[in-house]
Amino acid sequence: MTAVVWFRDDLRVGDNPALTAAMARGTRVVAVYVLDEVSPGVRPLGGAARWWLHQSLQSLRASLERIGVPLVLRRGAAEAVLPAVATEAAADAVFWNRRYGRAERTVDAALKLGLRAAGLHVQSHAASLLYEPWTLMTGAGQPYSVFTPFWRRASSMPEPRRPLPAPERPAGSLQSAAVQSPPVQSEPLDSWGLQPSAPDWAGGLRAAWRPGEQGALDLLAEFLDEKLPLYPEQRDEPAEDVTSRLSPALRWGEISPHTVWHETMRVRAAAASGRIGSEGAASTFLRQLGWREFAAHVSFHAPDLHRVNWRREFDAFEWPPLDQGALTAWQRGQTGVPLVDAGMRELWATGTMHNRVRMVVASYLSKNLLIDWRHGEEWFWQTLVDADAASNPFNWQWVAGSGADAAPYFRVFNPVLQQQKFDPHGSYVRRHVPEWGTPEYPEPLVDLGESRRAALAAYDRVKHAKYSAPAPA
Numbered sequence: 416m417t418a419v420v421w422f423r424d425d426l427r428v429g430d431n432p433a434l435t436a437a438m439a440r441g442t443r444v445v446a447v448y449v450l451d452e453v454s455p456g457v458r459p460l461g462g463a464a465r466w467w468l469h470q471s472l473q474s475l476r477a478s479l480e481r482i483g484v485p486l487v488l489r490r491g492a493a494e495a496v497l498p499a500v501a502t503e504a505a506a507d508a509v510f511w512n513r514r515y516g517r518a519e520r521t522v523d524a525a526l527k528l529g530l531r532a533a534g535l536h537v538q539s540h541a542a543s544l545l546y547e548p549w550t551l552m553t554g555a556g557q558p559y560s561v562f563t564p565f566w567r568r569a570s571s572m573p574e575p576r577r578p579l580p581a582p583e584r585p586a587g588s589l590q591s592a593a594v595q596s597p598p599v600q601s602e603p604l605d606s607w608g609l610q611p612s613a614p615d616w617a618g619g620l621r622a623a624w625r626p627g628e629q630g631a632l633d634l635l636a637e638f639l640d641e642k643l644p645l646y647p648e649q650r651d652e653p654a655e656d657v658t659s660r661l662s663p664a665l666r667w668g669e670i671s672p673h674t675v676w677h678e679t680m681r682v683r684a685a686a687a688s689g690r691i692g693s694e695g696a697a698s699t700f701l702r703q704l705g706w707r708e709f710a711a712h713v714s715f716h717a718p719d720l721h722r723v724n725w726r727r728e729f730d731a732f733e734w735p736p737l738d739q740g741a742l743t744a745w746q747r748g749q750t751g752v753p754l755v756d757a758g759m760r761e762l763w764a765t766g767t768m769h770n771r772v773r774m775v776v777a778s779y780l781s782k783n784l785l786i787d788w789r790h791g792e793e794w795f796w797q798t799l800v801d802a803d804a805a806s807n808p809f810n811w812q813w814v815a816g817s818g819a820d821a822a823p824y825f826r827v828f829n830p831v832l833q834q835q836k837f838d839p840h841g842s843y844v845r846r847h848v849p850e851w852g853t854p855e856y857p858e859p860l861v862d863l864g865e866s867r868r869a870a871l872a873a874y875d876r877v878k879h880a881k882y883s884a885p886a887p888a
């Protein structure tokens with residue numbers, strides 16, 4: 416007997432309910448990761464995400480080996496690949512942790528039916544969110560559209576379950592089972608071409624990150640030990656390194672939100688007796704995790720979030736024809752606005768950008784340059800190591816004004832004031848834009864005041880538009 420564990424956005428062995436359940440049977444366990452870029456509606460990964468995935472799979476393979484579980488890599492439509500692997504492995508059971516995108520759920524539902532019809536035991540588990548998106552609803556049974564009541568409701572629920580320990584290698588039995596069972600062919604990871612080669616642009620990513628479960632656990636420990644007390648005061652300052660940097664690890668499931676939650680609560684409880692301020696700091700930090708939950712909730716109930724305005728009245732917004740030159744200048748960090756350019760260059764070099772600066776560059780693109788937020792969302796999708804199918808479009812729409820609980824459209828971030836407030840000494844800007852203040856630095860692409868007024872005028876035309884859903888065909 417063999418159990419197959421299908422890994423997806425849960426590239427870890429600790430607190431992995433599907434893996435734990437499979438190991439608990441005491442039979443042989445085979446892990447599989449399917450690179451599925453062909454199933455309808457599944458969004459192909461961006462370049463930085465592909466780089467991360469390569470490193471993370473290497474790390475997962477090593478962790479699984481230590482508990483006697485081989486990792487099989489296959490490429491193709493999951494609906495065909497997974498049953499094939501189950502057959503090759505002579506499996507009688509398949510386990511996975513749930514995912515929440517519509518296309519992914521369609522694939523998973525079809526597989527569950529098909530595998531069960533073929534006589535296999537199929538079990539799915541909750542692992543990637545503290546609250547599955549359908550478990551928190553308003554009193555009227557509707558999805559939440561405002562963060563504060565959503566988080567209040569979440570906070571009134573029983574505490575998220577405790578993380579599960581990493582399963583251990585069972586003594587003896589697995590080896591003999593493995594010898595008797597057919598080996599399952601795996602594709603070489605290198606053959607997937609996830610890493611850039613010509614040119615190799617990933618040097619900055621390698622320098623900035625250590626993908627994999629151990630790297631994530633170390634980041635969390637370092638954050639809780641050293642940075643948490645500073646977090647409430649300094650988390651908006653991009654020059655300071657006081658945020659957790661856990662977003663790619665959470666995106667790929669190298670660490671579970673349950674682990675982050677309970678470790679933070681443990682530190683909070685320990686600090687309550689001594690270190691002043693940690694209780695509030697812990698709540699501030701966990702509230703950010705709440706935004707991740709809220710983005711997943713909103714996206715679950717509005718699955719085309721990267722394409723469709725959440726507030727449909729924004730469909731009437733008349734974006735001017737795309738100015739490709741302006742978009743390219745923004746992407747390359749050549750707008751002549753120091754904070755925007757610093758952010759965009761940080762993104763290109765390291766695969767991330769500080770949250771405050773993400774808001775500023777998104778506002779600049781969608782309002783000062785009047786470029787449709789979807790172009791910015793797509794660029795982030797390609798370049799962020801934490802590119803997330805829910806959080807990325809959710810936040811873009813939040814800044815653009817078309818999203819759930821969004822900043823009102825007329826809130827145009829002024830990048831000069833934002834720099835004065837959050838990078839007053841210019842340390843962050845200078846780190847990424849060394850030629851700032853020299854003749855080599857470009858002139859501003861647009862006048863901030865004029866472009867702001869033009870954006871507000873465009874918004875005025877849509878402000879009173881009412882969305883009426885298209886009549887059914």
Ligand SMILES: Cc1cc2nc3c(=O)[nH]c(=O)nc-3n(C[C@H](O)[C@H](O)[C@H](O)COP(=O)(O)OP(=O)(O)OC[C@H]3O[C@@H](n4cnc5c(N)ncnc54)[C@H](O)[C@@H]3O)c2cc1C
Nearest residue numbers: 658659660661662703704706707770773802803806807810
């Ligand atoms: C335009 C735009 C696009 C974004 N795209 C993404 C994305 O693709 N993936 C992504 O994970 N985050 C995205 N964010 C949210 C946020 O910028 C990052 O999560 C954060 O900068 C990650 O740094 P950190 O891990 O040090 O955060 P911390 O401050 O340490 O926060 C802890 C965790 O909370 C979560 N979190 C914090 N803020 C948010 C938020 N606003 N929305 C959702 N989750 C949040 C993240 O998982 C983060 O790791 C985006 C924000 C903006 C404005």
